[in-house]
Amino acid sequence: MLSYAVRRLLEAIPTLLVIVALSFFLMHAAPGGPFDSERVLPPEIEANLKAAYNLDKPVWQQFVIYLGNALQGNFGPSFTYKDFTVSELLGTGFPVSLRLGLTAILLAVIIGCTLGILAAMRQNTRTDYSIMGFAMIGITIPNFVMAPLLTLVFGIYLGMLPVAGWGDGSIQYIILPVVALALPQIAIISRLTRGGMVEVLRSNFVRTAHAKGLPERVIIVRHTLRAALLPVVSYLGPAIAGLVTGSVVIEQIFGLPGIGRYFVQGAINRDYTLVMGTVITYGTLIVLMNLLVDLVYGLLDPRVRYD
Amino acid sequence: MAAVLEVRDLQVRFATPDGEVSAVNGVSFDVNESECVGIVGESGSGKSQLFMAVMGLLAKNGRTLGSAKYRGTELVGMPVDKLNKIRGDKIAMIFQDSMTGLTPHLRIGRQMTEVLEEHKGMGGADARARALDMLNLVRIPEAARRLNQYPHELSGGMRQRVMIAMALLCEPELLIADEPTTALDVTVQAQILELMADLKRVTKAAVVLITHDLGTVAGLCDKVQVMYGGRFMETGDVRQIFYKPQHPYTKGLLSSMPRLTEDRRTTLYAIPGQPPNLQRLPAGCPFQERCEFVHQRCVDELPLLQEARPGQFKACHLESLEHPVDDPTRAAIPAEAMPPVIRDVRTA
Structure with a gap:
């Protein structure tokens, strides 16, 4: 398994290179640049700025320079956040997004799986229908509706929690954003769990387990759950990568210093280095999470072989 | 001999979107201690569902009526936690698909x-x-x-x-084997059957062998019950059933077995037609549409199991299979009123 993991990590290098190259050239192909603004700069200043940031060179040269720097861990200065390097921006924001994302996903897995199992065990009853109804609502309500609603109820009407802000990062500041992040995930995970459970509960080995006189609890926990959770595991890999890199909507609404906003603002401002920083962060996470999913698959299903 | 399992008028019905399907329509039998009973029938005859019902393993849309008692304890309608004390311990079951059963x-x-x-x-x-x-x-x-x-x-x-x-494992008193050899190679089948025959001697458990393969039954069983359309067509001692079948269906099943002594160029006999639609079972005999001896009474009246010979029971209106053509009631049904399948056979 170790050699498999190492091989997969090595394979990730060309994958990431392709991602970086594609994003770099696509980004430069987009019209406009970091120094285009409503106020037109004198041509000399613009030329100087471009020269300072190597923007006067052909794109392929810029790419080689960028790649050389990036390989040494230097992701360059941000074009729009003056006096900050990309590493500084992502370095301070990422822990915030990571904490929010991981808490949300943990909450979503615990609640989602429980609800999904419950729905599958009470298939086609009122319990099942209400859980699946709730899940449908959870998926369809966008978080830019859910988040203000939560703020309104718990922040303003009930006054239990702060409306926004990060403060010292203590628990009361993260409850609402985490709930807003987790709700759609709970919905998706509960549906996936139910689907997996329903399918496995119909399988021959579950019938065998019933014929052996095993109690329901043992059948669910020992014979059903591991096989039923495979679709959830597949979903969780990319979902974790997405959640820990922050959500621009949630961060805007709750005024949180995460990195989600950099994805959007970087692109709008043509902040080339910042965009590349976010792309590399997200790409690496996706690659790692997919590897993790494959390894977990092997733990859940002994038929999976690494060779 | 005391009965391990007593089944009385057991019925199994499934609720489907197209209406209710009757898979088992009132069967009664006993399985005695250390006895081997073969349940024979083709796909859809209800043979598996009968024992799924006994074990409480029916699909969620199925329900069981009638009675099935293990040593006097009613199994039908028993709460699952009580049933779990019996199944796997006193009554064990082997399923046909060993590839997916574990x-x-x-x-x-x-x-x-x-x-x-x-x-x-x-x-x-x-x-x-x-x-x-x-x-x-x-x-x-x-x-x-x-x-x-x-x-x-x-x-x-x-x-x-x-x-x-x-x-x-728990030395069950009753072992239900639902087509234990179906998914296996022929040589492996033979090994498994040999093993089951040995185990029957060692364990003294009563065995119910559900199969569509008459050969399997002949080697292992003491009693045979032939099932069709959710009913028993014929029951009796294994030798009686094989050498003197009394029901046209049993006879058809036996004739459709390939024999090594037979000329390879002759076509293997097949019972014409299809098993009945369990959603719309005919009023009379379930086998009427495929029976070459069908007559008016078969269409009107459901034949009940009656003793044909000592220890051998058949659900058929015919007096005897030996002289079916002499049956006076047979002429009563005109050829064009007969099911098309039979008409084709007759004219051929």
Whole structure:
């Protein structure tokens, strides 16, 4: 398994290179640049700025320079956040997004799986229908509706929690954003769990387990759950990568210093280095999470072989 | 001999979007101690569902009516936690699909010891030792190593042996084997049947063998019950059924068995037509549409099991199979009123 993991990590290098190259050239192909603004700069200043940031060179040269720097861990200065390097921006924001994302996903897995199992065990009853109804609502309500609603109820009407802000990062500041992040995930995970459970509960080995006189609890926990959770595991890999890199909507609404906003603002401002920083962060996470999913698959299903 | 299982007027119905399907329509029989009963019928005859109902394993849309008693205790409608004390312990079942019947992510040893934990309160080394004994009993090579293997690491025949060993762990009084050899190669089939015959002698458990293969029944069973359309068509001693079948359906089944002595160029006999639609069973005999001896009474009136010869019962209106053509009532039904399948056979 170790050699498999190492091989997969090595394979990730060309994958990431392709991602970086594609994003770099696509980004430069987009019209406009970091120094285009409503106020037109004198041509000399613009030329100087471009020269300072190597923007006067052909794109392929810029790419080689960028790649050389990036390989040494230097992701360059941000074009729009003056006096900050990309590493500084992502370095301070990422822990915030990571904490929010991981808490949300943990909450979503615990609640989602429980609800999904419950729905599958009470298939086609009122319990099942209400859980699946709730899940449908959870998926369809966008978080830019859910988040203000939560703020309104718990922040303003009930006054239990702060409306926004990060403060010292203590628990009361993260409850609402985490709930807003987790709700759609709970919905998706509960549906996936139910689907997996329903399918496995119909399988021959579950019938065998019933014929052996095993109690329901043992059948669910020992014979059903591991096989039923495979679709959830597949979903969780990319979902974790997405959640820990922050959500621009949630961060805007709750005024949180995460990195989600950099994805959007970087692109709008043509902040080339910042965009590349976010792309590399997200790409690496996706690659790692997919590897993790494959390894977990092997733990859940002994038929999976690494060779 | 005391009965291990007494079934009286058992019915199984399934609610489907297209209406209710009657899979089993009132069957009654006993399984006595250390007796081997063969249940024979083609796909859809209700033979499997009959015993799924006894074990409380019907699909969620199925329901059971009538009575099935294990040693006088009613199993139909028994709460699941009470039923779990009996199934796996007193009554065990082997299923036809050994490839998917074992939990893929649990080691063989675990799947076996959990039965002992549940029913006998055995744990750890004791349960493992017992599991190992059973694997040796079913003649699995390198049994000790198998305990630590996963089902996918075993061949189909070995998996079925594991299923049998697992069923025998608690020394059940009744073993229900639902087509135990269907999914296996012919040579492996023979090995498994040989094993079952040996085990029957060793364990003294009563055995119900559900199969569509008459050959299997002939080798193992004392009694045979032929099922069709959710009813018993004929029941009796295995020799009686094989040598003197009294029901046209049994006779048809026997004729459709390939024989080594037969000329290879002759076409194998097949009973014409299809099994009846269990959603719209005819009012009379369920076999009427395929029976070459059908007459008016078969269409009007359901034949009940009646003693044809001592110990042999048939559900058929015919006086005897030997002279069916002389049956006076037969002329009463005109050829064009007969089901098309039979008409074709007649004119051919």
